[in-house]
Amino acid sequence: MTQYDQRYGINISEKIREFTKNSSEYSLRSLAHKLGISANAMNSRLNRPYYSNLYDIIEVSKYLKVDLLSDVISYLEGVGVEFHKRYSNKEIVELEKQLESCMKQINRYEKTIDLLIAKG
Numbered sequence: 001m002t003q004y005d006q007r008y009g010i011n012i013s014e015k016i017r018e019f020t021k022n023s024s025e026y027s028l029r030s031l032a033h034k035l036g037i038s039a040n041a042m043n044s045r046l047n048r049p050y051y052s053n054l055y056d057i058i059e060v061s062k063y064l065k066v067d068l069l070s071d072v073i074s075y076l077e078g079v080g081v082e083f084h085k086r087y088s089n090k091e092i093v094e095l096e097k098q099l100e101s102c103m104k105q106i107n108r109y110e111k112t113i114d115l116l117i118a119k120g
Contacts, residue, residue, distance in 0.1 A: 008075055010049065010072060010075060011049040012051040012071075012072075013047070013048060013049055013051045015066075015068055015071075016046065016051060016060060017046060019064055019066050020064070023064075028046070031060065031063060031064065034063050035060070051068075
């Protein structure tokens with residue numbers, strides 16, 4: 001266990017290894033090829049718990065279609081870093097429907113108020 005494993009409890013390289021090991025679609029060799037690096041460079045990165053830099057982690061996440069950052073975000077939230085709420089497309093659609101319903105209701109109330117004012 002390295003100082004990073006001990007300090008943060010996060011090993012991104014291990015997540016990459018585990019994912020490719022259990023995948024029939026992706027391998028470390030195909031990942032290295034996709035990233036344009038040699039097998040030796042891939043092994044060097046995988047020997048570090050932080051894998052490489054953030055941009056490389058983003059590229060790996062995109063290629064493997066796997067979340068490599070949730071553990072990092074969970075750790076940061078645990079030490080008091082606040083993140084903006086992110087909504088899924090499904091949640092956005094539901095919120096838009098609720099907003100539309102509320103706007104219709106407001107419109108009805110405004111018409112009722114206008115009628116009551118007109119009647120004096």
